[in-house]
Amino acid sequence: MPTVETSPGVSIAYETFGDSSDPAVLLVMGFSAQMIAWHEDFCRALAGRGRHVIRYDNRDCGLSTKFDDHPVDMGRFTSAVSAGDISSALAMAPYSVQDMADDGLGLLTALGIERAHVVGSSMGGMIAQTMAISHPERVLTLTSMMSSTGEPDYGQTSPEAQAVLLSPKPTDREGYIAAAEKDLVWASKRYGSPALLRELAAASYDRAYYPAGAGRQLAAMTLSGSRADALRELRVPTLVIHGLDDVLTDPSGGKRTAQLVPGAKLLLIPDMGHDRPREVWGEIIDALDSHTG
Template identity: 80%
Template structure:
């Protein structure tokens, strides 16, 4: 694991797998999740089949730069958004998805990579879309996984999934690990794995427990608005992957993304939720490899 400056304000923690001479694939993780959520074995599967894989911690997560000087009161933020007081909500959040997209592009620049295939999951899919929209010349292909377009009528979470998402994580290590099982609410019905969720939570807690960043990332995601009009004009080759068991970002989010982006391919997986079960890695890896060929 290395840390590199990508701008005067932001340093990102990252890891690479494979041969730098191979086509680069940048993996962008989602809301509140560290780079380890892209499992090392998954990354190695891609690398062993001819891709130079880069995974990294977004700002305000893991070992990357934190914005602790801008605390966000989640209750006040949600109240402002719910009341339609967008100026108040905007004032609470110090950055947007465009800034997070600039981080990813800055990482590529710092690594000497001019163009890369970009794969984003969940909020990472939104960041990846924003990267492709802001600098299409630097994105060879886009893969948007279990994500959406920023339009409020698509990709809505179920009430149960939203309740889990907004429930604060316990500060105690054992309680935090046990609470990870709540995420089964949006996992694959067939392959949902409580043990794997607990193991990831334990690894994440020990590596960098930082719940304070969640509010700022959530604010960036909510306040960045709809990308619908811009996506209609996107000319980057795009693959959209979505699990039909997903209750955190409803599959309508994936369908809408593929509908808007000209020529996009849509892969709907019946046994995937808002997760990437190990049993589906061969399918996902094959899809990414085909798309990035």
């Protein structure tokens, strides 16, 4: 797996699909998920539309750089945030969503790509939005998928989904794979598949089991703040995609994003949750093909 250094001490693992002479599409994954959550078949199908597709591991995940020297005590962090002691919370977080956005842009630079279409899913949507806000000259188009604006009144998580998201997972391989079925709580009600969840969990565990990074990514995400004012000023062509079954990030998050960005297009997909079931790939890829064409 190739890696590139995007900033001093930070190396990002990545993989590409398709012809490098085609327009680049950078796929940005979400919270604690490795790049393989962008299914290889999905990437190949998108590349088949004449796109140079790039997927990568965010920092503190997969085969990219880990921040072991900066442990985050989630109990102390949560207490500080709950008490409104943001300065203490910030001191615990070794990096920000902006740093994660800079990783993606740094990857493009290392690959010799000046501008790309950027597609972000969930926390990856936050990262992609931040790329477009901070460096609009590098982003040909933005696609924000199953994400939100950072405003607390939009894109809320259901109590059941939050409980699963924040509960510690078993550390042994068998237990970790079995626990993946709990993610059905936010999957498509029609197409959610326990077998596919177990398959991804097994592949992720075998490739790079690393739960320690999740706390630092969560800290960065929690402290990212509202992007509402910046999104109102954004002039990058934007597509927002959201599943109507999503209970991890309520569809109001996608609707609000599209409302704020001038000229944004909104695609709400029935029978899609906080996932991308193969049955809706055609609709997603058609939309991405049109938006990035």
